[in-house]
Amino acid sequence: MIEFREVFFEYEDNKWAVENLNFSFDKGQFVSIIGGNGSGKSTIARLTNGLLLSQKGKVIVDGITTNDPNIGNSIKAKVGIVFQNPDNQFIGMTVEEDIAFGLENLNVDRNEAHRRVTEVSEMLGIEKYLSSPPSILSGGEKQKVAIAGALVLTPEYLVLDEVTSLLDPISRREIISIVKSLVKNQGIGVLYITHNTEEIVDSDYIVAINKGKIVTKGKAKEVFSNVEYLHSIGVSVPGDIYVSYYLKKRGLLSEDVFFEQEIIKRLC
Template sequence: MKELISTEHLHFEYVRAEEENVLVLNDINISIHEGEFVAVLGHNGSGKSTLAKHFNAVLLPTGGKVLVDGIDTAQPDRVFDIRQRIGMVFQNPDNQIVATIVEEDVAFALENLGIEPAEIRKRVDDALKKVDMYEFKEHAPHQLSGGQKQRVAIAGIIAMRPECIVLDEPTAMLDPKGRREVLNTVMELNREHSTTIALITHYMDEAVHADRIIVVDHGDVVMTGTPREIFSQVDKMKELGLDVPQVTELCHRLKQEGLPVPDDVITEEECTAVLKQLLQ
């Protein structure tokens, strides 16, 4: 599997005039492969969003390097190539929506690239269908729900046809229904269209669906593994100020009470099966 994003001893600090610099990322060495769904977890201020912004050259390292499909993000003449490969969706969809009609917003970046109108029409329709927003193509974005707005923002990135989409806490401002809509869209893009996904989130039930989890704490990568490997370490996650899925927490407490419960329950279906067995 091709390595799409990699960091080599990535170091980043915010430089402050007449004050001590603020270290945010320290010696980060990770990789994200083509077609993979990776979730990045960490408490507020851990550096996870700063890390995400390095993936498409929004931020540049102060030490080490970030490679996107072999391209060093520090090369100023390759920023366009990098951002064609890596699209980014931010927390607040209102910050990414620029037009007054949904389909015009999705077409905005394509028009700026000088793409032929017929190709733009095709890409816009395809992108809106992929996020299940085609029927809203002539609506005004301000009339949409938060989850619908975020799906329009994702469609705008999909239309660019990147190899990877980085989502920086895309559901943080949404209600449960909007969160489900966006997560389902992300999972469908990954599993049905082989889009590489890097999801920065503080919702553990979203991270459960990833292929791999990276946990960041105070600018360091402290854990990496499958969701089952990560969430089975309940005490360590709590030491880092992080939660685990509710079903994992429930089974952990049952085990502390002496009941024969496995360590690696991470889905509602698994928890239901465990409880049924205990009650028999």
């Protein structure tokens, strides 16, 4: 389990980027973080695997505190992280070299490294690109390579920070499908950070952030029930939920109905 216990973090401007965060998620869960620009979402991503260290409170990964000076790379081995722009993460001259880079740093045996690279590339459908330079790939293919580079290290948790925001709708759906498959079939715990709420309606739970503080958390129906407040903090709700909100406001629905089929049933 990854736990945030009363976590505070500030950059050099002496303002809390995140303040008094309390939440947790476990292996096999798909948990989402939403919030407007500058709300602290990316800071949370970096705190989760020790790229940033809290100034107050604790981030605890399977019983290990990220601030512990004696942990070495154990947290980063447990918690993989993928960012918004895959171009900023490429290191190798070929896709295969790039995926294998982390394994080389860990001195993993060459045969074992080749096996792992082959396994994750086949799982993500990018095996035909292994000898190609990453620069020739599409946005969706590049993001799959970035995810492969994290998965090849066999993490128990995966933090995905706006990984679909630069992608076309088809590539976005592919990435979401892959991520949910990792949760269901491999039991990886996923912390999914996004501004696209359409992608997260079936999250195990959702945490909404504003100005570094948690303002609400729960299942989609709970979090998205206050449409006007979410809009005021820069969060757009999924289309079905906005339609329900609009129809209720016009007196055409008597209660909150959140999904398309439910709306149709109530109106017919």
